[in-house]
Amino acid sequence: MQAAIFSFSAPPPLLPPNFSPISLKTHQPNTLFFTSTISNRPSILSTHTLPRKLICKPPAGKYLSDDYLVKKISSKEVQELVKGERNVPLIIDFYATWCGPCILMAQELEMLAVEYENNAIIVKVDTDDEYEFARDMQVRGLPTLYFISPDPNKDAIRTEGLIPIQMMRDILDNEM
């Protein structure tokens, strides 16, 4: 069982007895790992080392984006987001490059971002880059998620460790 520690006032939602593991596509390693939000980053397996030249404009559509939906941001941007006006919940994912569960979590958050589209803002913070910010937010275990409600009177919810996507949906739907 992955540890899910809740602080603040939210009552802990019940973990479903056998939550099905996320479908892990082990035959497609390239899509599983998320690095930075810089597109045009050549994979080590690719034959070219120069930035991609677009021969034609890639197809645009609602479900097509050439970059990840969950963007990596700096601590300043997070603070601006939190202080600024919002009418949707904000999810902050604290991760580290070499943390395995953070990668599974990043996949889940991408799926969540597709599901919720503009009904939630999801961002991620690299704790190795933003050392002081992670320390100030008292991040210990990784991954740590902060769910911040648009309502300033509600407390934030914090979870540690890999949590099932259904739990994230429950928090977003019920607690925010």
Added chain:
Amino acid sequence: MRALQASTSYSVSFAIPSVARPPPRRHGIVAKVEPTEKSVEIMRKFSEQYARKSGTYFCVDKGVTSVVIKGLAEHKDTLGAPLCPCRHYDDKAAEAQQGFWNCPCVPMRERKECHCMLFLTPDNDFAGQEQVISLEEIKETTANM
């Protein structure tokens, strides 16, 4: 007048890497340093041996195992001790000295709890059937990080 050194006696040496290694991934942005291959090999052997010893298994998704092994190797390179890569520390060097979170960490040694999902007890939903992982698997699954 200073005598010029004979230029014909230079021995020119070419640096030919004996092991084909992927080039460091520096694209003008923050470079995530890769651990050395030697450390990765050490931590790989350690992981296999400890999994056998503790009766735990690697994750069904070997990518997770590979990433954690590389994280341990990276900490071993920079701090001298394989600090758990799935935690945030106030002072990494002090923690490495103290030893609570040095792999295998105290929670793992006492209760077989590995939140990195490196060592999984058989009843865990994510546990696979294997206690082995090869260097090629590690390289493949972390190739585009």
